[in-house]
Structure formats: C-alpha cells, structure tokens
Amino acid sequence: MLEVQHLTKRFGTMTAVADESFTVRPGEIMGLIGQNGAGKTTTFRMILNFLRPDSGSVSWQGHPLTAADYNQLGYLPEERGLYPKMRVADQIQYFAELRGMSGKAVRAALPEWLDRFQVKGKPSDQVKSLSKGNQQKVQLIAALIHQPRLVILDEPFTGLDPVNASVLEAGIKRLRDDGAAIIYSSHNMSNVEALSDHLIMLKDGAVVLAGTVPEIRHSFGRTKLFLESALTEAQVQEFAGVQSVQRDGARLVVTLSDPAAGEAIFAAATAKGYIPEFSQQPPTLDEIFRLKVEAGHA
Amino acid sequence: MHKFWIVTKQVYKKNLKSGSWLFLVVSPLFFAAIILGVGLLMNHSAKAAKLAVVNAPAAVVRVLDQSSDAHASAYTPAKAKSALQAERLDGVLTVTNTNPLTARLVTRVGGQSIDQAALQGALNQLNTQTQAGQLKLSATQLQQLLSPAKLTTRAVAIKDGKQVAKASSTDAVNRGIAFGITILMMIFMLVYGSILAQEIATEKGSRIMEMLLSAVSATTQFFGKLCGILLLLVTQLGIYAVVGAIAWPLLHRQAMVRQLLAGLDFSALLSVNGAQILLFFLVGTLSYAVLAALTGSLVANQEQVQQAVMPISILGMLGYFGALMAQAGDSPILRVASYIPFLSPSVMPVRVTMGYAPSWQGWLALGVSVAFLGLFTWFTVRVYRANVLIYKEGGFGKALRATLAMLKVQR
Structure with a gap:
C-alpha cells in the first residue's frame, strides 16, 4: 500500500x-x-x-x-x-x-x-x-x-x-x-x-x-439535463433553477443551478405523454475539471 | 547479478560493439602494422652490396670484406668492368697505391648503396697497419698510438642555486619516456573521457536517466559506468599486450625494433618513479572520467553532447602543453601547475622524471590529486543525481547554477 x-x-x-x-x-x-x-x-x-x-x-x-x-x-x-x-x-x-x-x-x-x-x-x-x-x-x-x-x-x-x-x-x-x-x-x-x-x-x-x-461527479449534483421534447428553449428558460439552455440539434442541453428544477421540467415535458429523451446527470469529469480550473481565474 | 555489474556490463558491451571504440583499438595496430610492413619490405630488399676489389693483395680484400658491410672479393680490372656493366656489381674499388694506401671507388647508380664511411674506416685501418710495420712499431706501441682520448660527459641541473647531480645517460631516455607517457595519458584521458561524457549526455538528453534512477541508485549507476569505461581501457591495453606477445617473435628480429629497444632504459620504468607515473596515470584518467560524467550530466538535449566534451578537451590540452613545456625547462608556472588537479597528472611526472622536482614532491602532488579526486567524485555523484531533473536550455553556466540550487532542495 x-x-x-x-x-x-x-x-x-x-x-x-x-x-x-x-x-x-x-x-x-x-x-x-x-x-x-x-x-x-x-x-x-x-x-x-x-x-x-x-x-x-x-x-x-x-x-x-x-x-x-x-x-x-x-x-x-x-x-x-x-x-x-x-x-x-x-x-x-x-x-x-x-x-x-x-x-x-x-x-x-x-x-x-x-x-x-x-x-x-x-x-x-x-x-x-x-x-x-x-x-x-x-x-x-x-x-x-x-x-x-x-x-x-x-x-x-x-x-x-x-x-x-x-x-x-x-x-x-x-x-x-x-x-x-x-x-x-x-x-x-x-x-x-x-x-x-x-x-x-x-x-x-x-x-x-x-x-x-461517481462520488466526485455526484457531489456536484445532477445539474446537467439533456431533453428532447415539445418544450422550446424559451419555455425551459422560464423554470426556476435553470441557469442556461442551449440547443444541440433536436435536443436541449440545460444547465441547472438547482437540481430540483428537473422534476418540474420532467412534469411539463411529459404532460402530453412520450418523449424520446430526458436525462438528468451530474457534470462530466471534463466539465468538473474545467469548472475547477476556471474557479480560481474568475 | 548485482545492479552495479549490470550497469558495468551494459556500458562495456554497448561500447565494445560500437564502431568508434573498435576504430580506436584497431587504428594504432593498423598503423604499427604498416610501419612494420614497410620496414620488413625494406630489410628484405636491402642485400649486402657487391664490391669488386682490383689490384689489392688477398689480405686487404679479406679485411675489407670483414670490416665493411659490403661483400668484397678480388677481381681483375677487365672482369670487374664487365661485371659492373652487367650490373652484377654495385661498386669497384681500385687500389692505385699500397704505400700510402690510395684507392678509387666507382659506384653504380641504382645499385645497393655502399657505406663509404665504413669503407674509409677499413682502409684507414689497413693504412695504419702498413705504416706501423714500416716504422717497426710493436703491437703495444701501435695500440698506445691509436688509443683515443677519453671524454666523459655529465649534465647538471641547477636547483635553488645548488648543483644537483643527474646521470646524463638516462636523460634522453627520461625525456622519451616522459613524452611518450604524456601523449598516452592525453589520448586515453580524452578518448575515454569523451566516451563517458557522451554516454551520460545521451542518457540525459534522451531522458533515459530518470527511468534508470528509479531502478538503481545514482551512486551505483555512476560507479558502474565508471567501471565499465575503465574495463574498456583495460581491454584495449590487454588487446595490445596480446597482439604484442603474438607479434614479438617477428618484431624481435627487426633491426629497427632492436635499435629502438637498445636505446631505451626500461629500468627507469620499474623504479619508484615508474610506480608514481602509473599512479598518476590512474588518478588522471579517473579525474577526467569523473569530470566527463559531470559535464555529461549537465546537458539538456542531444545537441549539447559536444559541449559536454569541450571542458575535457581544453583541460587535456592545457596539461599536454604543460608537459611539453616541462620537457624544455622548469618555470614557476609549471611548479604551480604540477599541483593543480587535472594538470598535475601530465606535468608532475615529467618534472620528476626530468629531475626538476624531487620524488617527494611527486608524492605530494599525487596526494593532492587523490584527495581532490575523492571530493570531486563525491560532489559529482550529488550533481549527477540532482541533474536528472534539470533541463535548462542555454549553456552550462545556467545548468550548473540550477543544479547547485537543486542540490539544496534535494536529499
């Protein structure tokens, strides 16, 4: 050891x-x-x-x-x-x-x-x-x-x-x-x-x-949301706890300041039934790395 | 196998197979063989000159045949002329008068050369005998008449206003030995120093060193390399010894070699002085090898390898010129130089051999060199270890300063 x-x-x-x-x-x-x-x-x-x-x-x-x-x-x-x-x-x-x-x-x-x-x-x-x-x-x-x-x-x-x-x-x-x-x-x-x-x-x-x-990633909370639904960028931006929204082809990449916001977005997105993608994840290691590197330079 | 020997074996084997080392070993042998070959060829073609002696008594012909190196035999004038024309003779000596002895020598251009001095000597001897006979001198009287005046020579060295006795016969020999040893030392120190500097600089420049130092301690590696290089040196000397032993029966018969050996007094080498020279050689070679390791470990990349060899060349040349100067005469500069490490191994032995410095000064300088070598090796091992982590571009000065700074933060 x-x-x-x-x-x-x-x-x-x-x-x-x-x-x-x-x-x-x-x-x-x-x-x-x-x-x-x-x-x-x-x-x-x-x-x-x-x-x-x-x-x-x-x-x-x-x-x-x-x-x-x-x-x-x-x-x-x-x-x-x-x-x-x-x-x-x-x-x-x-x-x-x-x-x-x-x-x-x-x-x-x-x-x-x-x-x-x-x-x-x-x-x-x-x-x-x-x-x-x-x-x-x-x-x-x-x-x-x-x-x-x-x-x-x-x-x-x-x-x-x-x-x-x-x-x-x-x-x-x-x-x-x-x-x-x-x-x-x-x-x-x-x-x-x-x-x-x-x-x-x-x-x-x-x-x-x-x-x-997994420990490190989850310590940052599930702040990353990948969403493919009928909701538009503007609609998603309206939710409390949403920091930013970006379009990536058919899907939206949402950054949350509060992971709890995911629940409300999920409810709204699935109100009319089936959606192809709803994935709420902790940030990737790469993102955490950048986050940490940039933290000192702000 | 202990790691020390693994490093030694690696350095030894790698260089043994390298072209440059083989060239280093073979080239002197090659040149020696050429010189020997030319000598052999000349000896072979040089036959005794054939000399016809005309109009001389048989006794005179016999004396001439024995005392000159030409092969002399009696001829009639006509026979001599035709034999010369047929190029069967190299010269014709015609005796024109027997009292006093007068003769005329005709030599053929392109024939074997006839040693005229020897011929003149033989004729002088014959003439003296004839004259002595006429003067009715006894053999003893003749001997007294001919006994040469005695001249003995003695060279003296003046030291601190006092005369120091010195045997003159060994002077030239000493000079030769001192000169030969200086050159040998210089070659070995430079060549093996460069091999080691290059070896280490390549490892440093190609970043192998860091990997090696995680497997074997810097000290073990350092001394392993040094040992490998010294083994190479021993191998080279060994090869020469073996080749010399094999070639000896042939060499022994060569007039050239015999003359050379007769002129040298090897007893000087077997004396205390010889032991001192050997020790200086050893300490000198080691000092240069350690210096090579130091400069080699300072490089940052492969391109700087030549730079690593330069300090060794400069010091080597200084020592060499010091030794040359010491052969010409003593001076205060040389007296100081003979105590300075790196210079003393080439300067001091010459001064001792030439009689400018007493033996005890030689031992003192040797002591200084050994003490310096110890300290210098200790320092170099530390630097060697610290240098692994330093890759400073832009010259040795910077690298050395960075190294000294690193020494402070290192274990």
Missing part, C-alpha cells in the same frame, strides 16, 4: 505541492489530474525519492521507499526516451535486469508482452527504426515486464492513438487485477473516467478533488 501524507514541496517562493494526502491500495488504480504545472510530476518525484518533501511523508508497505524497494517499482517518466541504437530486446532486458529480473526470464516473457501491447516491430529491430507510438509501447513494456507491485505512470496516454490507448488501458487493468497498486496522471478525462478507481485533482499544488469518479 502506498501512503502519501501531508506532502508539501516548495521551490523558492513557488509552492509546487501543498498538503497532499492519498492512499493507493494493491489492486487499485488512482488517477492524478490537473493542469500542466499543477504538481503531478513533483508528486511522483517525491514518491520516487528524487525530491525531498519539505514536510509530510511517503510510505510503501509501511516504510519509507528506499533503493531496496526499486525492484517492486515500475515507472514511466513523462519525458520519454530509449537508447536509439539499441535493439528492442536488449533494451527491455537491460531495464528489467536492473529491476532484478533474470535475462532468461525476460527473453521468455518478451514475445507475449510485445504481442499484448501490439508492438509493430521485431525484438531484433533497433529502437530508432520504430514509430514514436511503438517506441512508447516498448518503454511501457520496459517499465512493466518485471510485474511491479507499485506502478507510476506519468502521462502514459500522451501520444497514443485511441486504439493504442485502449490497448494500454487493458494493460493497466490487467496489472491491477494482478494486485499492483497503480498511480498515473493524465490530461484525457475520458481515460481517467474509464480507468480510475479513484482520483485526485491538483490545482496549484493543492488537492481540489478527491474520491471515486
């Missing part, structure tokens, strides 16, 4: 991370979201012991993470890089050996991993001959082939097309099912929503959101 407690880190006058706490249990995936410069990478670097926190602590299985725990760790840095002239197999083998895996075990496991991540290229190919996306997958394999217990992935989806992103998603879920504690950062909220058991949002180093995806 990874426990991060009250982490704070300042660089000069700039506070990179302020009083950040969270826990990632084995078999759990935690998403870390936030704008560029919100403190995600700094958080990872403190977990990895690259940076010393000004206050607070990080513990892994109940003790501070040290070099002795490196073999249980899988890390994909935000900045990608491999030895361009090295062969794919040699490269992965080197990283895996550094994590305590034997060369023989690496060579035995490699074909299955290359297949699982659908890497286009042979193990004997030089890394630089591979496309960027495939290089990224090779690096992922290098970070994961030793079956780490704690996985840290900094922006793993960046640069992957939707198909490869799904391949990666499946790979991460499989690691979780094998009992690894996984923490990753992302800008892509649809990935985060689909993948995370729980998530943390950082803004200027401070935790502004924490919890499971």
